[in-house]
Amino acid sequence: MATDSKAQLLVEALTTHRDEFLAQWSRTIGDALQGRLSAAEMRRELTELYEAILGALSRGGLESRGDHFAETRSLLIELSRNRARQGFSPTETAMSVLALKEVLEPRLTGDPEGARVYLQFARILDDLSLLTTEAYVRTREEIISSQAEQLLELSTPVVKLWDGIVGVPLVGTLDSARTQVVMEKLLQTLVDSDSTHAIIDITGVPTVDTQVAQHLLKTVVAARMMGAQCTVSGIRPQIAQTIVALGIEFGDIPTNASLSDALRQAVKEVAQDAEDDVRGLL
Structure with missing residues (x-):
């Protein structure tokens, strides 16, 4: 048989038993998903997929690599x-x-x-299932990456402490990626709030090594x-x-034991700067 x-034999079977196959396919998947997807939504997805597969077989036969399966692949990527x-x-x-x-095996064998x-078509379905896995993994990676960025944003707040003073309370490990986020948010906040003083609080940073110190210095230099x-x-x-043990030098960067001490000193400096500006205008 050519x-x-x-392909014609398969197309005829899929066409003749369309409703039966779709119903059984829906039941099988519904049992596997245990009702976590609505029956109407699942039926709609499977019907679109069934029609796309049937159309591909009618146009291009059992050659899975052809463009005639493009619509099927597109639907599967979206489903995944x-x-x-x-x-x-x-x-x-x-x-x-x-x-x-599983649905087609009793009818075709x-x-x-x-x-x-059946075996030739089963290989096509195997290839399509691999496509769903690849699309699923890519999407999960995108979701995880997006969530990581959101967590990074949330873990590096820049807050206004006083007129002209902003604070960056750091909690956890300070690495290169987080340092970049801190820099960007701090610089933008300085511009938006027209602030002249910044306090970087490391009370929540568990340890400070040479690398962490370098990240802090970069942030200070940028500000x-x-x-x-x-x-x-x-x-x-x-x-x-x-x-001291590591020989880390903070140079002329002011340091304080607590955020309250740093804020008290910054308020004094802001007040002094304001006073000097007034004197300069007189």
């Missing part, structure tokens, strides 16, 4: 992305395709020719380039001992 006649966002597992997502093999058609005076607060006794 390849196109094999939705499943990833909805919290389904990769296996549950792939089952949306693989379950069709009753004779040798039908069995050969100073914007014309802001910077103070590092939260220098606890153990942190101070570590800094």
Whole structure:
């Protein structure tokens, strides 16, 4: 039997038993998903996918690499992305395709020719299920990356402490990526609030090593380039001992034991700056 006649045999089976196959396919997937997806939504997705597969087989036969399966692949990518966002597992997502093999097997394997058609079509479904897994993984990576960025934003707040004074309370480890976020948010806040003083509080930073110190210095230098005076607060006794032991030099950067001490000093400097400006106008 020629390849196109094999495809025709499959097309006829899919067309003749369309409603039966769709109903059984929906039941199989519905049991696997345990009601976590509405029956109407699942039926709509599977119907679109079924029609796309049937159309691809009618146009291009059992050659899975052709453009005639483009619509099918597009629908599966979208389905996989939705499943990833909805919290389904990769296996549950792939089952949306693989379950069709279970539906078709009893109808197509009753004779040798039908069995050969089934095996050839099963390979196509295997390829399509791999596509769903790839799309699912890419989407999950995008979600995780987006969530990591959001957490990074939330973990590096820049707050206005006083007129002309902003604070950056750091909690946790300070690495290169986080330093970049701190720099960007601090510089933007300095511009938006027209502040002249910045306090970087490291009370919540568990340890300070050479790398962390370098990140702090970069942030201070960036703020100073914007014309802001910077103070590092939260220098606890153990942190101070570590800094001395490592030979870390903060140079002329003011440091304080607590945020309140740093704020008190910054308020005095802001008041003095305001007084000097008034004198300059007289």
